[in-house]
Structures are given as C-alpha cells and as structure tokens.
Amino acid sequence: MQESTANQVAGNATSSFSEHLQRDRPELLPYGRALPAGSGPATPLQVPHATTIVALSYGGGVLMAGDRRATMGNMIASRHIEKVFPADQYSVLGIAGTAGIAIDLTRLFQVELEHYEKIEGTPLSLDGKANRLGAMIRGNLPMALQGLAVVPLFAGYDTTAGIGRLFSYDVTGGRYEEREHHTVGSGSVFARGALKKLWRPGLTEAEAVSVAVESLYDAADDDSATGGPDPVRQLWPVVYTVNRGGARRVPESELAAVAGSIIEARSSARREA
C-alpha cells in the first residue's frame, strides 16, 4: 500500500510541461491530434509555410537568422513573419515548415524550458533542451505525414562547457549536432552554398551577422519562397546571437547597415548571377 502510494507520487511528479498537458489537457497540445483515417486531402492543405533559417557558430557563440516571408502555394502570405525566437536566456530556436504548428510548438517549447526551470529551481542542460525539442518534433510525426511538417534548428550556449552549440533535426525527431553551420527550409541549398564560401573559423560577431545576412540574401535570390532584405518596407532578417552573455536580438539599425552594404556590393559588382 505504502509503496504504491510512493510510486504514484513519483509517477505524478513531472517537471515537463508538455507531459503535464499530455496527461491533463491533451487538447492544448499543438500535435497528437488523431486525424480521421483515410480522409486526408487529395492535394496538400494550403497553409502558410515558413522558409530558410541559417545558423552558424562564431568565436564565442552561435548565431541564428531567418528571413521574413511566409508563403501559401505561390502567394506571399506574410512579409513580417518571424521565424527565429529566443527559447530561453541561453538558447534560440528557428523554425521552417508549417507556420501555424511551428509557432505553437515554439510557444510550447518556451514554456517547457521555463516550467522545468521553475519546478526544479535550475535550468535544463543544453543537451536536455535539445532532446526535449526532438521529442516534440517526434510528437508531431503523424501531422508531418499528413503534410504538416515542422523542421526546427536549435542553437544555444552550453554554460558548462563554455561553447556555443548547434543542433539540427529531421521530422522523426532525430537530433544531429552540427559543428560549423547549418540551414533549413526551401532556400537552404542556396544559403548552404553561400555559407560554405563565406564562413570560416573564428568569425567575430559582426562578421557572423554579415555572413548570415548574405547567405539569406543568396537564398532569397534563387528561392521564391524566401524573402530578401526589403529596403522599401525597411524589413530585415531576424537575427539572434547567443554567447556567454545570453541571447541578444541584433537591432534593426545594425541589420539595415549590413543589408545595405551587401546590396551595394552586389550592385556595384555588375554581375547577373
């Protein structure tokens, strides 16, 4: 009797917010909904998609950047969407894929990390955070099979090891640590090519910002679903850096200057492609 009570107490004690929701309020989870069998639409659902996130390491930390465009088929659904978010004080998260689910997953992940920190009185380790994110993406697998996939990119500063680290995922929740840089989304092939040429070990933070913006510029150049810097609307990519001091959003003024100098360099080079 006593032992079973103890087991029950231990079983109920969870520091995970998503586990708590799963048990008490499953309807609030963004994933895990049982879709009616065999009734999937003939053509994939037309919902906003977010594209192209780049992340790279630099001397002392990691950086993540995302463009501002969401598309729905061949239409631009939004020019203002943000795809890179701070997950907590020392980590950031970028999302590509079905925007609605991705944004909800991000919100859930943010609460998950904060919830753990409050319940346990200590933050989760960076590996712990990366694994939790993998588990959430795996939870979304049934939706991914119906065409509503979310692919995140995760970057954080490992306070114990004193280094910035970078993680990529596949739709099954598989987690892979990247060493130098990585990109996800429809424009990722072009961004990856640019990163391969522009990235080098030991970049400074300012150089890293410029490399990230330029690789997004290249992605936008060739991928219609990725939005480039927009000087008319004064829209610049969302860029976060994470280092010993925590996550910081790079201010618009800095990005405007970086994007401006890239556009200038490209136009003065007088080259077509």
Add this chain to the structure above:
Amino acid sequence: MTQQFYVSPEQLMKDRADFARKGIARGRSVVVISCEDGIALVAENPSPSLHKIGEIYDKIAFAAVGKYNEFESLRQAGVRYADVRGYSYDRDDVTARGLASVYAQSLGAVFTAEQKPFEVELAVTEVGSSQEMDHLYRLTFDGSIADEKGFIVMGGQAEKVSSAIAEGWHASLRFRDAIRLAMRALVTDTETGAKPKALPVQAVEVAVLDRTSESSRGSRRAFRRLNEADITALLAEED
C-alpha cells in the same frame, strides 16, 4: 462494535486550526515587503537549496512557511496552473488574484475534507507597474485569504517581526533598505530580549520581483533570486 464518539463540527474545526497553527509556529519567519523598486521577499532559511520562496510566473512570486513537502507541492501546483493558463490564454491573463483564489479553494477543501489540514501559510505576490498596483495576498491553512498592503509577515514569531517591520516600513524604500529592514526584524525571532543585530547573509534566502525588469534586464520575468554575493553587495551599497 465500538460506538463512534460524537464531536461537534465546531470542536473539530477548532482542533484542526490549533493543530495547523502549532505546526506553522514552529517554522522560521518569512517577510514580504512591497517597496519602490518592486517586492522583496526575505526568509530566514539556512538551507541553500530547499527554498521557501519561489517564482510562479512573470510577475508573480510565492513565499511560504510551514511544512516543506506541503508548501512545495502547492508551489508546483501553482506553477502548473499559471503555465497552463498562460499557454492556453495569454501571459497577461495570469494574475495573482486568480492564483490566490485557486490556492484558497484547495486549502479550504483540504482543511474541511481531508484527514489533516495543511500546516502552511502562503503569500502570493504580484509586482505592478507602480506600487499601488502591487498585490500581496496572504493565505492561511483554512483557505482564508487576505489582501494586504505594504508587507506580509508569516511564521513563528510573526507578531514580533511584524511590529518591527511596521516601525521601519515606508513606501519609498529601496530593495537595499527593505532587505536590511527584513534582516533586522527577523532577528527578533531568535534573540528575544537581546540587542537585535542583523542575521548573517548565509542564514537568509532573498529574492526580489523587479518592477523594471523589462527595461533594466530586458526580461518579462521579474523574479530574481539573490545569492550570497548579491546580497552582500546590495547591503554594502552606500546611500
């Protein structure tokens, strides 16, 4: 078959209340002070890891005296309640008033229906954009709830500590002054009669709810736990 003795409901409730009160009176005190910089929470607590003060949500903190396992389970339930509410509605929809009434209901239910009442006393506090918008709720073991102004003192020698705080409290205190005042007042708890001197920093647990966390630290989470070095530095600050 043995005959069940009749106990009047009045007597039953009185016994339970006495029992809970005794349990709480054994514990050391906690002080919550609303001041100009925000809300300071100070507890006499020699353990560096078993906390009496905790973060619940962006602007909301929790402080408790009594039995650790009981208030810890209430704290965790509070964090779950707040996180679920903030996730399903919006972060702004989580308020100390809502949380306090949930606590009042659970404490009340346990007090009347369970074998044994909770031997705890809680404070739920929310920092506002100005001092008038601060909320300080005190909850007792039977589910009664009180909306306090200025400060709350709970625990063992609550009356003595409370009168010491009342003497020194005014609205324009800074965190530094509030913590000094609390540390001086908490001494009356242990050294009765003797000349009061402040507790050592190792013996207190201090946390604050920053009124200006958004502008000063860029964080919507106002709660900040102070470690020994932080407290020493803060107390050493000159006027």
